[in-house]
Amino acid sequence: MTQSRIVLGPDEIARALTRIAHEILEANHGPKDLVLLGIPTRGVHLAERLAARLTDITGEDFAARTGALDITMHRDDLRARPTRAPHPTRIPAVGIDDQVIVLVDDVLYSGRTIRAALDALSDLGRPRAVRLAVLVDRGHRELPIRADSVGKNLPSARSEHVSILLDEVDGEDAVVIEDGAA
Template sequence: MLGPDEIGRALTRIAHEILEANHGADDLVLLGIPTRGVHLAQRLADRLADITGIGFADRVGALDVTMHRDDLRGRPTRAPQPTRVPAAGVDDRVVVLVDDVLYSGRTIRAALDALADLGRPRVVRLAALVDRGHRELPIRADFVGKNLPSARSEHVRILLDEVDGADAVTIEDGAA
């Protein structure tokens, strides 16, 4: 569905949209949701730095949502990954949560709970590389790389070079 060039263009577009919506880079902080959201947040930070000339090293971090999920009883838990709060902090900042796929909205609900434990942002926005629909909660992304309508039985697979050795987005049959 998407290859490295399309993913790169989507991230560049999202970076520009973030800057436009925020009227610049002031007070921006990016928090990636592990695993792939962390790498996407770093890529967005790199693009924002290229566009604005402002360093984003102290404005990008990771937000682990494992212990805030509402499905811990029904599924085995993955090992929590450490939350890394950017040096700039989150209080009174514009925080952009970054995730790879937006599906039911439950991960983002958990992220909002985890974020509340860290402080009080002025505004929280959401950037997702892929929005596949099927929302179960009233959550929507402010910035989307690609809308990929899919059946509930299908699986949207995101591959990133940092984790998987290649960049790609595919839709696979759920039976696979």
């Protein structure tokens, strides 16, 4: 029997995103040249939430500096799972050249999604720097990739499944971990 437990609820997710927004600003020494790019699907919604918090903190309109980065064709598992639906890349009007790009994703696990995002980003231009913000880091890296800002470090077994539920997609906010037992 599969068991699940909620490890973050709506309030904890909101606090984590506020903390991440402050960390991004501190690491960048302010809002200058920041661009947020969410990795579909939930990373896009998280990037939009971070943009709202950055706007509240700085008074600058971060919605205009937020977009989405489709990584579909850069994934290394296309042969195993070729049915992935692509999501449109949306780059803000400021572009990415000489900007500080913050890639935003929901879960950091093996690092392969972020490697694909870096490849996709290099096809579009040359940022000054690339940073990574994730809501959950569950470990088990297969590539030397580390997040700059993490909402929650969640050590987990490979047999466990971590689900991020967001109101925009799922009708509720929660981080749920399920054991892998059948």
